[in-house]
Amino acid sequence: MSGFDQALLDEADETVRVRLIVNGRKVACEVAPRETLVDCLRNQLELTGTHAGCEMGACGACLVQLDGRAVHSCLMFAVQADGAEINTIEGLTESGVMADLQAEFHRRNALQCGFCTPGMLINAQELLSQLAQPSREQIRDALSGNYCRCTGYEAIVDAIDAVAKARSGGGGAT
Amino acid sequence: MKARAFSYFRAATIDQALDAHARVGDDARYVAGGQSLVPALSLRLQAPRLLIDITHIDELRGVRREGGYLRIGALTRHCEMLSEPLIAEFAPLLHAAAPFVAHPAIRNRGTFGGSVALADPASEFPAMTLALDAEIEIVGTAGIRRVKADEFFLDLFETALQPGELITAVYVPLFRTGQRFAFDELARRRGDYALVGCGMLATCIGDHIKEIRISFFSVGNIPMRVKGAEAALIGSNLDAERIAAAQAALEGDLAPPESDEVPPAMRLHLARVLLGRLLGRLRDGA
Numbered sequence: 001m002s003g004f005d006q007a008l009l010d011e012a013d014e015t016v017r018v019r020l021i022v023n024g025r026k027v028a029c030e031v032a033p034r035e036t037l038v039d040c041l042r043n044q045l046e047l048t049g050t051h052a053g054c055e056m057g058a059c060g061a062c063l064v065q066l067d068g069r070a071v072h073s074c075l076m077f078a079v080q081a082d083g084a085e086i087n088t089i090e091g092l093t094e095s096g097v098m099a100d101l102q103a104e105f106h107r108r109n110a111l112q113c114g115f116c117t118p119g120m121l122i123n124a125q126e127l128l129s130q131l132a133q134p135s136r137e138q139i140r141d142a143l144s145g146n147y148c149r150c151t152g153y154e155a156i157v158d159a160i161d162a163v164a165k166a167r168s169g170g171g172g173a174t
Numbered sequence: 175m176k177a178r179a180f181s182y183f184r185a186a187t188i189d190q191a192l193d194a195h196a197r198v199g200d201d202a203r204y205v206a207g208g209q210s211l212v213p214a215l216s217l218r219l220q221a222p223r224l225l226i227d228i229t230h231i232d233e234l235r236g237v238r239r240e241g242g243y244l245r246i247g248a249l250t251r252h253c254e255m256l257s258e259p260l261i262a263e264f265a266p267l268l269h270a271a272a273p274f275v276a277h278p279a280i281r282n283r284g285t286f287g288g289s290v291a292l293a294d295p296a297s298e299f300p301a302m303t304l305a306l307d308a309e310i311e312i313v314g315t316a317g318i319r320r321v322k323a324d325e326f327f328l329d330l331f332e333t334a335l336q337p338g339e340l341i342t343a344v345y346v347p348l349f350r351t352g353q354r355f356a357f358d359e360l361a362r363r364r365g366d367y368a369l370v371g372c373g374m375l376a377t378c379i380g381d382h383i384k385e386i387r388i389s390f391f392s393v394g395n396i397p398m399r400v401k402g403a404e405a406a407l408i409g410s411n412l413d414a415e416r417i418a419a420a421q422a423a424l425e426g427d428l429a430p431p432e433s434d435e436v437p438p439a440m441r442l443h444l445a446r447v448l449l450g451r452l453l454g455r456l457r458d459g460a
Binding site: 004009011036056060071074075079082127142145 | 209
């Protein structure tokens with residue numbers, strides 16, 4: 001009746017096969033259950049655009065899209081993501097969906113050291129998909145889970161604000 | 175830091191999850207959203223031998239009307255508190271509290287049942303189950319039972335959940351005509367833990383309060399109703415005098431713990447300020 005196999009307990013260090021769709025491609029990884037999704041993405045799939053920062057869900061550097069929603073890849077184990085569709089900053093860059101955000105971040109020097117940028121972009125993309133014309137206050141509120149160690153928030157808010165206006169004005173909000 | 179090695183089991187049904195837990199006992203943990211559990215594992219505050227993933231159990235999903243209640247499945251995510259029309263219509267206090275729960279990406283993964291089960295005294299949703307007079311549906315190997323929120327929170331991170339038991343759903347009485355609600359919290363920065371938070375649900379006859387339930391969080395070891403303040407408001411039309419009486423009653427209702435960051439007197443003061451603001455909003459029909 002149960003699908004639980006007692007022998008599983010003795011295999012905590014063994015790897016498990018996990019299948020994912022990452023940036024549109026089917027991949028399979030062998031992971032230990034304790035391996036977080038961010039470590040799997042970086043170490044096994046060599047997608048190093050996703051950054052491991054605080055590894056506690058506070059800094060937002062590890063954000064990826066999981067089944068279309070922004071999540072902390074440090075706050076889940078790769079085994080939990082088995083069967084999921086994941087987009088990292090590499091895939092989102094390749095597809096061009098956030099090219100305008102990236103250009104605006106560049107133009108306004110909202111990148112600075114760049115460590116927090118992937119998470120900032122993924123968060124900004126999600127914000128603008130839900131709220132076409134956020135106020136600056138709403139932008140700041142949405143960024144409350146993303147830390148920028150260069151304290152570049154003003155330029156980051158400027159960039160997101162500008163893209164929101166451009167997307168709304170152009171009628172091409174995504 | 176990284177979590178200590180553990181085994182992982184993805185349960186497809188409640189029975190599978192309970193069975194796996196029963197066979198491993200104290201060394202097993204359920205994981206759903208994991209937004210509090212995973213950091214605890216990474217910091218090795220917890221180091222179970224087995225993680226039982228309940229995220230794929232369909233029986234724990236869904237929001238629907240059932241009798242006079244809204245049944246909110248345990249796996250309902252925090253972000254769904256904002257997007258689900260049934261929540262907005264029949265449990266508007268939860269809808270109002272949701273934007274204050276952590277950050278957007280955490281809300282995309284964290285689950286309502288998980289938040290109630292963890293019973294963090296600084297969390298919004300456990301406290302709101304008290305204000306709403308909700309009932310927690312719990313399943314264990316002995317079957318299903320329902321516990322009133324008033325009897326669910328026992329002490330710091332301690333609830334009526336017995337080892338191996340799972341929350342399946344939370345039943346919230348449907349919001350009715352004539353009811354009013356208010357929610358707010360005081361935090362240093364949006365998304366941070368509140369210094370003090372409060373939610374309330376009142377049943378009114380005209381402008382007079384017939385019943386009111388007021389619940390505070392971040393003021394002690396558990397979310398707390400303030401029965402003295404509630405009593406001071408019954409029959410009132412929320413005039414300044416009765417609001418002041420309710421604020422004064424907080425002194426008897428709350429005993430904030432010693433803390434380096436926020437002294438008890440300051441927390442009590444903030445609670446009075448917040449209560450005054452929320453009762454003002456309730457009076458003005460906000």
